[in-house]
Amino acid sequence: MNLKTLAQKLGLSPTTVSRALNGYPEVSETTRARVSAAAKAANYHPNTQAKRLATGRAMAIGHIIPISDRHEIVNPVFADFIAGAGEVYARKGYDMVLTIVPDDEEARAYGELRSKGNVDGVLIHAPRVNDHRVTMLQSLGLPYVLHGRISGIETSYSWVDVNNVRAFERATNFLLDLGHQRIALINGISDMDFARRRRRGYERALESRDIPIDAQLITEGEMTEAQGHDHARAMLALPNPPTAFLTASLLSAMGTRRAVEEAGLVMGRDVSIVTHDDELGYLKNGTAQEPIFTATRSSVREAGRRCATMLIAQIDSGNRQPISELMETVLVLGQSTGPAPSR
Amino acid sequence: MNLKTLAQKLGLSPTTVSRALNGYPEVSETTRARVSAAAKAANYHPNTQAKRLATGRAMAIGHIIPISDRHEIVNPVFADFIAGAGEVYARKGYDMVLTIVPDDEEARAYGELRSKGNVDGVLIHAPRVNDHRVTMLQSLGLPYVLHGRISGIETSYSWVDVNNVRAFERATNFLLDLGHQRIALINGISDMDFARRRRRGYERALESRDIPIDAQLITEGEMTEAQGHDHARAMLALPNPPTAFLTASLLSAMGTRRAVEEAGLVMGRDVSIVTHDDELGYLKNGTAQEPIFTATRSSVREAGRRCATMLIAQIDSGNRQPISELMETVLVLGQSTGPAPSR
DNA sequence: CCATTGGACCAAAGCGCTTTGGACCTTCAA
């Protein structure tokens, strides 16, 4: 079933049918009703490719996922982000196009997406410090929104981000207020912009209380359970071990807890843990009422929604003025923190 | 830059340029070389929409992700599967189109995808018992491949699946061989076909040794850390607690371990755990050499690759003959299992 | 020497839609 046959069946021209279905004013309400009824009855949906070609709009948003041996971007956070963005796309009639690409071909992939014209814009994941993608997209003229920001770049761009500095500054202050002096940071990969910002927040809190920063208490890496465990275990074996941990993800926190318990310590009494919680769908921090870990919380799915909304707004309006949105975290109290143990 | 201007620049007709770039024989090798050089120099890529319209092929595969409050399909397994499939798509020049849809609109979404013509085929995730999607797709005439199978359906269809029955039968036998008699199964949601099959494997092993199946030792649910923990804890509190657990995912296994340790027991000595391990990128079962959990292992990313390969083969060949592929698991030995404790 | 073959190219139609630039008719004000 295509436009032409539908039009014939109705005794109308394709023009009129198209206009009726697309809500143009120059068609009487009675025929519009007739047309939409017939379209529904025939289960007619305009061919996407034809529509795209005619309008010059792909009605699709691209997500490029680099894949490498060293580094996993296909992570739980990504899945939830996608889900959030996808909700918005579906509502707005956009498709989501995912491209998996070896990370050394990422630049080429953006260029191709652009020149082949199969997306109207792209969403940028996991920006790194000094990330080159923004300047590349700028020169390509392809609309984009970043999930995160890029330290050390001067061009302005559109982004949605969590206030990571503030989140980790607050979390650190919270632990300091509980009397902890030896606070460890188990961070994400230092190359990642968000990790850099979290560290800054952590350091800022310590500095403001004149507590020296101990490099031994700061580690970074892929945010897995094993990482949390291994790093925490190593730090707990120090002559002067930390009494509190700040971790960058729930998985790291789970690993940290395991190390704590293996050391014969009790979480929340001997050792406190504060983590960042992305509110992933299948990886919950206890229940909403009773969190296990004290955590800085911010829904990554909601971030996905906002990124998508922002990008579509930019595309639809044709406005290339960079805009941005900073999401604040909440600090939820769980069972993993308590006053620093007295020596 | 489009075909016409490129052709003009070369002093050729669009026909010839198109043919040169698409490898048709009726063009001399010298002009072909000239054309492809010019195309590369001009960074020319044929417009996807136009190509699709002209060829009638979307060069895209759809994945429909239902989303609901009760049930999370946007899970870690999904992300890795997507990554595997996406690798293949990229290599073959296909796009991956993700559609996030409220689960009560899933059927409509398939129909729309079909009639709007934006994909050439779909990959079906997480089939449930008596899943209706296969019959629907059959009647839509849209090529598809299932990741998993559907118990209780008689029509034949194409699928890629892990031999879940065998995997869990072997795992159970392994525990039985170690002397365990009280073996618990912490399963995925019973509505899921894979969960049904795993249970069957578990029960089959027990039956073959005349060990009664104890309903108290079988639970099901979303495969999260919390589920593993809560279910294991409850079972360990039974008057006659299990000495071994079979879990359906690494997260569940981690939760189970936590419950074991909370109970003051030692994993691998007092309580054994065998889990299924999907070899997720960011959620590893220890290292390849030293697994933490004894596990039935099968890469879900590889399954994604095979599904994609199979689907594309079907689409390209036009062959609608159902085909299938059964992947066997390996049973890797970790530190989580040991002989049953003597009373 | 002529008909045939095959190699290299091209004009034009078509994919299914949108959109421009009318056409036709009714209504209304002057």
Next chain:
DNA sequence: TTGAAGGTCCAAAGCGCTTTGGTCCAATGG
């Protein structure tokens, strides 16, 4: 009564590609 205005519809020209059905010319075989 007439011209303008407005409402409703349509024919046809694209969008950028592929593909059908050629043309033209050189080579080849009888």
